[in-house]
Amino acid sequence: MLSMQDIIRDGHPTLRKIAAQVNMPPSAEEKQILKEMMDYVKNSQDPELAAKYGLRAGIGLAAPQINISKRMIAVHVTYNGEQFSYAFFNPKIISHSVQRSYLAAGEGCLSVDESIPGFVPRYSKVTVKGIGLDGNEIKLKLKGLPAIVFQHEIDHLNGIMFYDHINKQNPFEPIENAIAVER
Structure with missing residues (x-):
């Protein structure tokens, strides 16, 4: 079981690397790691x-945050009464809106211990594609908080921290012209 001791902190070089693609099909070890990431969230x-x-408490986790530089994320968030619970290999944003949004309360991160205040501009709508734990392709059209969470986690795969956008x-x-999103 993953714990806070497994999560690397801001300043660790892995958080600034571009994570490697996961070869398909994923290995048993990669599947286990992604399952444990979802369990943590x-x-x-x-x-x-x-x-x-x-x-x-976290609503998303990317493999680089546990010092594994591979393109894997887990998201578990409820928004407007709907549950968004996804574990993805090789997620990518395939389209996005022109309109922007941001979390009114600002963003936080399990790898960042201190509060870094400020608005983080994100796309208000994104379409994300990736491979689920079952090996099937998943395509999601997201808006609001889930769209922001996916963008935050995919940023981790590209060595980008949320505060880089502030x-x-x-x-x-x-x-x-941005929409303020409440948690």
Whole structure:
């Protein structure tokens, strides 16, 4: 079972690398790692398990965050009453809106211990494609919080941290024509 000790922190060189594609079909080890990543995200949202194992709550996790530089992400988030729970090999954004959005409360990250305030501009709608744990291709059209989470996790696969997107001079400068998304 993954714990907070498995998650590398900001400044670790793996977080700035471009992660390698996972060869298909994935190995048994790669499948196990992705399953454990999903288990972490789900367990971290369960107050009892989080307290018992000292897990910081998360809604997404990318393999580079556990020092594995491979293109794998796990997302488990509820938004507007709908559950989005996906484990992907080789996820990619295949299309996106022109319109932008941002989390009104700002973004956080399991690999970043301190709060870094500011608006993180994202696309308000994305279409994501990847391979699920069962080996089948999955294509999702996302908006709102799930779209933001997928963009955050895919950024990790490209060595990009959420705070790289924050306006350094004015972190809370309004993003033109952007939608504020509430958690």
